[in-house]
Amino acid sequence: MYVWDQCKGMTMILDLLKEAFAHAKLPQSFSDMKKVIRKLGLTSESIHACPNNCKLYWEANAERETCIVCDESRWKKNNSSANSDGKLGHPRDGLAWKAFDIQHPKFAADPRNVRLGLASDGFNPFGTTSSSYSIWPVVLFPYNLPPWISMKQTSIILSMIIPEK
Incomplete structure (x- = not known):
């Protein structure tokens, strides 16, 4: 996803939240x-990911030089990797997804089974540092749809909003 798409997507999520929470x-x-x-x-922290999208180099794996799942180099790109064209890949193209399909062939064979990606991040809706109130929207992405459909506003599911005081 390009930066412009991220900006547009977050602005659309903000519009959705403004509708839900008019006050x-x-x-x-x-x-x-x-x-x-x-x-x-x-602040934000940049976390490296495996070139094949199987693992994050985070916490205990932060100092690793190769992926713990596929043994791919963290730094050097292999021409046989799934995203060697320089473009972002879909999670279903990663080795972890393919390994799941091998381990659970019955699930993978039935196109009616739903694969969901879950994302959440908290923020203070009132924009003041003196307020300790925050909310956590939990968003689901249907990954068994094509990427150009699964990332559209009509496909994204706001499953719940978790209030926190």
Whole structure:
């Protein structure tokens, strides 16, 4: 997903949240949201991933030089890897997904079985540091649809919103 697509996607999620929570003070766009986050002093951490999308180099694996699943080099690209064309890949192209299909052939053979990706991140809807209130939207992505359909607003499922005080 390119940066422009991420901005547009986050702005669409903000629009959805504004509809659901009309009383909440939410940023108007993704760039406005980034400004609020920057003012709060929150930072982000870049986490490397295996070139074949099987594992994150995080916590206990942060210092590894090769993937624990496929033994692919963290730094050098192998021409036989799934994303050697330089484009982002879909999770179903990763070795972990293929290994799941081999371990559970009955599940993989039935096209009616649903594969979902879950994403969540908390934020303060009121935009003030003095308020300890935050919400956590939990979003589901149907991965057994083609990527150009599964990432559209009509396919994304806002399954729940977890309030936290």
